[in-house]
Amino acid sequence: MNCKDFLIWLQDRTIHNQPEDPEVLDHIHTCETCNRLYCMDNCLEACIQKSFSLQKLPHGLAQKINQHIDHAFYSRHQSLDQPAGLPRQDLPVKK
Numbered sequence: 001m002n003c004k005d006f007l008i009w010l011q012d013r014t015i016h017n018q019p020e021d022p023e024v025l026d027h028i029h030t031c032e033t034c035n036r037l038y039c040m041d042n043c044l045e046a047c048i049q050k051s052f053s054l055q056k057l058p059h060g061l062a063q064k065i066n067q068h069i070d071h072a073f074y075s076r077h078q079s080l081d082q083p084a085g086l087p088r089q090d091l092p093v094k095k
């Protein structure tokens with residue numbers, strides 16, 4: 001494998017965390033430039049995966065957001081019946 005083949009492989013790979021092709025491993029162990037590209041690509045992929053990981057919302061935030069959405073919806077569609085039991089008096093009214 002040469003550097004050009006490596007770049008094509010790097011751009012085309014779609015499955016990460018899989019054992020790499022022995023030719024690829026051999027090349028990145030002998031070519032410093034491609035080794036750096038390989039490391040940067042792996043780091044970038046890890047950062048992207050981390051940024052899309054699930055985060056826990058603060059307690060009650062999802063409920064508050066839903067209440068605000070419901071409130072905004074029913075404020076704009078006043079002819080519709082509002083579901084009973086939703087606390088509306090503490091929500092701000094946009095005028």
Ligand SMILES: [Zn+2]
Nearest residue numbers: 002003031034
């Ligand atoms: Zn190379």
